[in-house]
Amino acid sequence: MQMQKVKKWWWQLFVTMSVILVAGLGMGQVAHADTSLQKIKDKGVLTVATAPDYPPFESQVNKNGVSTDVGIDIDISKQIAKDLGVKLVIKNMDFDSILVAVQTGKVDMAIGCINPTDERKQSVDFSNVYYHGGQSFLVTKSNAKKYQSASDLEGQKIGAQTGTLQYSLAQQQMMGSKVVGMGKTPDLIFALKTNKIAAVGLEEPVAKAYAQNDHDLAVVKANYKTAEGESGPAIAFAKGNPELVAAVNKSLDKIAKHHWVNGYLKSAGKYMQENTVDTSMLRYWHYFYNGFLNTTLIAFVSVFLGIILGVILALMKMSKFKILSWPAISYIEIVRGTPMMVQVLLVYFGLGAVINIPALTAGIIAVSLNSGAYVAEIIRGGINSLDKGQTEAAKSLGLNHKDTMRFVILPQAFKNIWPALGNEFISVIKESSIVSIIGVGDLIYELNIVRADTYRGIAPIVVVMVIYFLMTFILTRGLNYLEGKMNHD
Structure with a gap:
């Protein structure tokens, strides 16, 4: 009997993933x-x-x-x-x-x-x-005499932006060197200046631009051999x-x-x-302000929609009808078992191939769908934690199942799970930063722009860190106050 349940679960998961894959491929074909x-x-x-x-x-x-x-x-x-x-x-x-x-x-x-x-x-x-500008390396001025040519860098750690030609060339032609890939050029520059890597591979104009605006850096010719058309x-x-x-x-x-x-x-x-x-952070206050507004908007809307979705999914999962419980179980397991980054990309590039939705809207949808899966499990746990006598008492008063859930079970469950919902809200504020990969102007996105503009690695990070801390600290205190009021009532 147990083996049959396991087979059914895996079959259900296979069907769900197949539907998602076929839909994604179909959307890609439409987009081309x-x-x-x-x-x-x-x-x-x-x-x-x-x-x-x-x-x-x-x-x-x-x-x-x-x-x-x-x-x-x-x-x-x-x-x-x-x-x-x-x-x-x-x-x-x-x-x-x-x-x-x-x-x-x-x-x-x-x-x-x-x-x-x-x-x-x-x-x-x-x-x-x-x-046609060629390839170069950036090194620190303190190591400029040590690394005067590309051959001097062999065996050292070489940084390059992931997915770029510089990353591939370093892997193929810098024999004995370890290539360190990062998604953002400012991160690579910061790693260079803190001696995490020996050099950064860049297009020649980019390397010269950084060296001209940061006197701690110097340029070294890469002398890569490139195929015709790749130069x-x-x-x-x-x-x-x-x-x-x-x-x-x-x-x-x-x-x-x-x-x-x-x-x-x-x-x-x-x-x-x-x-x-002027690279002071005050000059860029508007960037951080816009990032704060977008981050707050995403968090509040996503948690609100996530709670609504979570209630629906929790009730579906607890249903005795498999036609309702199976889709809910599949959805929750798939969402909880895949990174939010993948989900954001799927919504923006997958769903967006059929319906042209803005990046901010796609980000809110993706975070909401992700939050709904976690909230569903929180609500289900809250419902299961209530004594069965509550349901029996409601029935004795003549309440049907719908009214019992609406007026008896869910209000008490929400009171019990309030701290967990608060933690989910705080998690969404921090984890929603992943939407920056599709160009949503949240705090992390604006942070990277300021770092690229000012050539300052630490100061923008500190500012954003303080903003996130203040947001979560104030929210935590507010949620604790409401929890106290609820317990008092």
């Missing part, structure tokens, strides 16, 4: 056909994905408290949009997500110093290479859009003919110098 030159012109909008933490190619400048995307890639995108006769819309997200955004139809193209490697060409199409960045598109690629290449040829990239580089350098004139 969504991007074309004519559709862009019909919309009147060119949507571009980028990761604004890689100056001078893309970064943000603080203009009176308003974040503005600037850099070589941004200027190139503006020229392409102008040539197409459409409006430019930029979507900021993590570098690891921008190619996925192209593949799933969230954007029309991705630009972010993306090198057209053979592996990437299997998933997306590329434009012509628009800049510089290109623009990525979804597969099967030759007309769009041709139109963009036409704009890139115009840019190259007039040597505009050099002008773009000077313009980006000017913005970088403006950012480093």
Whole structure:
């Protein structure tokens, strides 16, 4: 009998995962056909994905408290949009997500110093290479004499942004060296300055930009051997859009003919110098304020929706009808057994391929769905903790099952589980920071922007840490006060 239950559970899990996989693949197929030159012109909008933490190619400048995307890639995108006769819309997200955004139809193209490697060409199409700058290493000034060439770095720890050409080249050509991958360039720079790694592999203009704005850093030539076509960045598109690629290449040829990239580089350098004139955290208070508002919004809405979903799932799971209990059990187990990052990406790029939803909305949906699974188990535990005599007493008073749950069981269960719900609320505040990977401007996202703009590794982290602490501390005290009132009543 027990073996049959186990088989049923695994069959149920297999069916649920199969449905999710087929749905995801189906959504991906739909997305591939969504991007074309004519559709862009019909919309009147060119949507571009980028990761604004890689100056001078893309970064943000603080203009009176308003974040503005600037850099070589941004200027190139503006020229392409102008040539197409459409409006430019930029979507900021993590570098690891921008190619996925192209593949799933969230954007029309991705630009972010993306090198057209053979592996990437299997998933997306590329434009012509628009800049030939070469590869370099950043080292600390104190080690500049020790590491004067790439050969001196062999056997040392080399840092590179995950998913980049620099990461692959270091693995393939820096024999005996350990490659340390991180998602953000500011994190790599901080690791370098704290002697966690010996060097950071970067595009030459990026390395020079950091060295010019941080006198503790120096540039060393990488001298990598690169395949033809991999020696510089290109623009990525979804597969099967030759007309769009041709139109963009036409704009890139115009840019190259007039040597505009050099002008773009000077313009980006000017913005970088403006950012480093005043790197005090007070100058960036508006960034942290916006991050606080978005983090608070996500937490409050997600917990509210999570409680509603949790009640439904808990009642379904406790139902005697398998048609209700099995889906609830499957949902709870799958959500609790997978990382929230995966869930956020699935909602934004998967569901978003069918319904074009903003990043903030996708983030709230993903966090709500995740919270609902945990809240369901909390509520179920609260219901099971009540004495069965409560249900029997309600029946003796003539209450039906629905009224018993509404007026007797759930009010008492919520009183018992209040501390656990409070802990879930606090957890959501902290764990919702994962939505920054799809470009939601929460505290972590704004933290990375400030670090990239100011070249300061520690100060922005401390500010965000204090904000998170104050949020959770005040919330904890408020929840404790309400719990005391409830117990007193």
